[in-house]
Amino acid sequence: MRLTILAALAVFALDQWTKIAVVHWMNLRHLGTIEVLPPWITFRMAWNYGVNFGLFADHSPATRWVLVALALAVSAWVLWWVRHDQGRAVRLFAGMLVGGALGNVVDRILYGAVADFLNVTCCGIDNPFAFNVADIAIFIGAAGLVFTHRGHNSR
Template sequence: MNRTIFIIILIAINIAIDQISKVWVRANFDYAEIKSIIGDKFIMQYVENKGAFLGMGSDMNDTLKLIFLLILPVVVLGYVVYYIIKTKELDRLSLIAFCCIIGGGIANVFDRIVYGQVTDFFFINLGGIFKTGIFNFADLSVTTGMIMLLFGSFLNKKKADNNLD
């Protein structure tokens, strides 16, 4: 498959999954309604986030929100798209990771532009072991992409170290 088409498809899939899930939540939940998926460990709660990750920046004035939650993300996402299209040496794992990050980023920026806020609805609480804030598929895409990049960098470093031996 053509590399650029592969990139576009991966980004579009990330955006589509996120946007379809948000439309479904807005249509099937009342605001702040909580539905248990797996006991109290995995729940869905419909909220709107006026800030960034975990509501950070929601108390900023409108000018700062415009700069840090719209303009800066659009510039960064645009650069990353340019980078992955131009950098043909990227391994497949890194390419997929960047597509997840871009797709999730675009999906949340889209929400901020269209709705003025981002729809969130997932919450995980595994007792004292692991607990999240309320998040969405776009957040999950970005986080997964970052984990994949970290994992890939360790693999590449190990491979480079082995080649030195």
């Protein structure tokens, strides 16, 4: 469980630090766009009121708090579930997922939406979506859990 907590704390800290650095110190919230490594990497401010890719986006306070409650419930369930699994990779991926989810929860509480700013474009495709470190960790954590978890009966 220690690895899970350390991974969650590391992801959470990195996520919040990058948001403070880019959104506030680099003033992305007012500039809107900063070219980092054109044309591949751009910081593009996007306030996500929904879930991935803005699905279920709704500016209502009810939606905001439902998504906060859902992220907290999923995080609590993952922490409860992973305490039974002794695999190092599973504990690491669980921590990544939880740290990312909690990073986005803090955004919803502080700003009312998730602060997304990373925009990656490649190969002539104009990507309209932005994401953040928490989103990356949630994706890697969830995918890692799917591919590395051993069922309780397989031990």
